[in-house]
Amino acid sequence: MTLRRTGRLPQARWCPSPNFGPRPDNADISLLVVHNISLPPGQFGGPAIEQFFCNRLDANEHPYFQAIAGLQVSAHLLIRRDGEMVQFVSLLDRAWHAGCSCFEGRHECNDFSIGIELEGADEVPFTDSQYATLAATACEIxxxxxxxxxxxxxxxxxxxxxxxxxPGPAFDWPRFHGLLASPHRSAPQP
Structure with missing residues (x-):
């Protein structure tokens, strides 16, 4: 399977982040983590998320940026409000999205997970396009x-x-799981 060999989704725009590393030798990829992000908080569109994940965020552009400018983080994927997908790190590599974390007693989730950011905020509903792209991408993964x-x-x-x-209370887990089960789900946006 191409995805398992390359770690790259052809429908995603490639925007390489320097914030990644190799997975431990014994790490299985066995978890998908859904996040949300907006920069500045609660504002959508613009280049700030990509700049942040690529260590190019100008701390002088917004007061909030001063608090996060020195952080080095990433995710494998970002799904924009219109459903566009941006890939920062190969799925084969360890992105820096989970931080101090634990799933079913196993710590350091970055070692064995894939992180997908949705452009959004905890209390703001996500778009139909985001759900469609997320579900199709999750099925592919x-x-x-x-x-x-x-x-x-x-x-x-x-x-x-x-x-x-x-991803907050605005994220509709039943809807997401329903789309995963749907035989007629939409394909990811090119």
């Missing part, structure tokens, strides 16, 4: 890595409780 099953699709808040709240 689960086909490449059968170890990732629907019960191994989780939120950042679930693996880092008390520290993280995303």
């Amino acid at each position: 689960m086909a490449a890595w059968p170890e990732i099953t629907p019960d191994r699709l989780t939120g950042h808040s679930d693996i880092a409780p008390g520290r993280k709240t995303d």
